[in-house]
Amino acid sequence: MKTAVHFGAGNIGRGFIGALFSQSGYHVTFVDIADAIITKLNEEQKYQVKLATEQKEAVTVENVSGLNNLSQEQDVHEAIKGAVYLTTAIGPNILPRIAPLIAKGLAARVKENDEKLYVIACENQISATDLLKGYIFDNLDEETKAAIADKVYFFNSAVDRIVPLQDNQGSLDVLVEPYYEWVVETKEDIPHVEGMKIVPDLGPFIERKLFTVNTGHAVIAYLGYMNGKQTIDQTLADEEIVKQVRATLGETGAYLIHQYGLNEEEHQAYIEKIINRFKNRFLNDDVTRVGRSPLRKLGPNDRLVKPAVEAEKAGLSYTNLARAIASALLFNNAQDEEAVKLQQMISESDIPSVLKEVSGLDTDSAITQEVVRHYDALKK
Numbered sequence: 001m002k003t004a005v006h007f008g009a010g011n012i013g014r015g016f017i018g019a020l021f022s023q024s025g026y027h028v029t030f031v032d033i034a035d036a037i038i039t040k041l042n043e044e045q046k047y048q049v050k051l052a053t054e055q056k057e058a059v060t061v062e063n064v065s066g067l068n069n070l071s072q073e074q075d076v077h078e079a080i081k082g083a084v085y086l087t088t089a090i091g092p093n094i095l096p097r098i099a100p101l102i103a104k105g106l107a108a109r110v111k112e113n114d115e116k117l118y119v120i121a122c123e124n125q126i127s128a129t130d131l132l133k134g135y136i137f138d139n140l141d142e143e144t145k146a147a148i149a150d151k152v153y154f155f156n157s158a159v160d161r162i163v164p165l166q167d168n169q170g171s172l173d174v175l176v177e178p179y180y181e182w183v184v185e186t187k188e189d190i191p192h193v194e195g196m197k198i199v200p201d202l203g204p205f206i207e208r209k210l211f212t213v214n215t216g217h218a219v220i221a222y223l224g225y226m227n228g229k230q231t232i233d234q235t236l237a238d239e240e241i242v243k244q245v246r247a248t249l250g251e252t253g254a255y256l257i258h259q260y261g262l263n264e265e266e267h268q269a270y271i272e273k274i275i276n277r278f279k280n281r282f283l284n285d286d287v288t289r290v291g292r293s294p295l296r297k298l299g300p301n302d303r304l305v306k307p308a309v310e311a312e313k314a315g316l317s318y319t320n321l322a323r324a325i326a327s328a329l330l331f332n333n334a335q336d337e338e339a340v341k342l343q344q345m346i347s348e349s350d351i352p353s354v355l356k357e358v359s360g361l362d363t364d365s366a367i368t369q370e371v372v373r374h375y376d377a378l379k380k
C-alpha cells in the first residue's frame, strides 16, 4: 500500500489531511509527541470524522497508525524512506523542531530510494513549505542537498477547514465542518489525492483564504473575547460585531480585488459564504482557540498586519484592520502563552514599540497611529 507520513495527529491532521490520504488509498503514518494519541491510533487503527451538521454524518478513516517522534526516531526514518507524501499540520512555530528528524529521514531515504517524495506543509502561514524546506536544509550537508534535488519536491499549500477543539474524552474521532479546501502549488504531475486541488500559482489562493477566512475569524475571536463571549457563533449573534467583520473583510477584499483582479461580486459572495461557515453552531468553536497565539497572528506576514500594510501601500482604507490589530493587542487570555507574553511586553513598554517588535511596523507609521487610536478607544 502507498504511504503518507503526516506530522501532527491533531485536529487538521486527523480531521482533514490524514482523512483525505486514507480515502485516497494511502496508509497514513501519523507522527506526534502526544503519546496517548499515538497509542490509540496503533490500538484502534481507525477513527471517525464527524460532520458538524444536524445529522452528524460520519466517515470512518482506516489504515492509520502512529509513531512518537521523540522515542521512535528510527521508525520515523523508515517511514520517510518508503513514503510518497510527507505532510505536516503541526503549527508554523513547530516546523523548526521537526526539521532535524525529517532531514535525517530524507538523508537515509535518498541513499536507497530513487522514487519521488512530495513534501507539503499544511499550516496557516504563507510559504510554510518553503520555510520548512529552509529548516530541513539547515540540517543537511551539501552532498545530501544535491542528492535530494530531483527526488524530493517541496510544494506550498493553503488549507481551509474549521476543526474546533475536540470535546470527546480522549476518543480519536474528530468533529469537522463539512466544507474543505486544500490547494497545492505545483506544475508537476503528482499522484492523485482525493480533494487536493492543484494550481500553478498559490499566491491568490493563500492570500484570499488567509485575508478572508483567517482575518474574519480573528476579528470575531478578539471582539468576542473582549465582550465575554465563549464561542464564535455566540459572538456572531451580536449584529455590531457582524458589521465590524464585514467592514474589515471589505478592506481585505478591496486589497485582494486590486492585487489579483478578483471579480467583485464573486468575492462578496465568498465573504458571505465564509461568514455563514463561522455561524455553524454545531462547531461550538471557542474564541480562545481561534484567537490563539496572538504574537504569530500579529506577525508582519500574517492575517492582520500584512493586509493593512498592503492596503496602505495601495492607497486603500485600513482603519478596520487597524481596529482588528488593536483588538488582538487586547487579547489577555491567561491560558495562552503568547497572549501572556504580549501583555507583558505591553505593560513594560508602549504600543508603538510592541508593534515595531512583533509586527515590523515603524513606531511613527500611519498604521501604528491608527492602531493606537483604536486601542485607546477599545480599552475604555
Ligand SMILES: NC(=O)C1=CN([C@@H]2O[C@H](COP(=O)(O)OP(=O)(O)OC[C@H]3O[C@@H](n4cnc5c(N)ncnc54)[C@H](O)[C@@H]3O)[C@@H](O)[C@H]2O)C=CC1
Residues within 6 Å of the ligand: 007, 008, 009, 010, 011, 012, 013, 031, 032, 033, 034, 069, 089, 090, 091, 092, 094, 097, 098, 122, 123, 124, 159, 160, 161, 162, 163, 164
Ligand atoms: N484547526 C483548524 O481549523 C485549522 C488549523 N490549521 C492549521 O493547521 C495546523 C495544525 O492545527 P491544529 O490541527 O488545529 O492543531 P492541533 O493542536 O490540533 O494539532 C497539532 C498537533 O501537533 C502535535 N505537536 C506539537 N508539537 C509537536 C512536535 N514537536 N512534534 C510532533 N508533534 C507535535 C500536537 O501534539 C498536536 O497533536 C496549524 O498550523 C493551524 O494553523 C489550518 C486550517 C484549519
Ligand SMILES: O=P(O)(O)OC[C@H]1O[C@](O)(CO)[C@@H](O)[C@@H]1O
Residues within 6 Å of the ligand: 124, 159, 160, 161, 162, 163, 213, 214, 215, 217, 218, 289, 290, 291, 292, 293
Ligand atoms: O490555526 P490558527 O492559525 O491559529 O488560527 C485559527 C484559524 O485557523 C482556522 O482554524 C482554520 O483556517 C480558523 O478556524 C482560524 O481562522
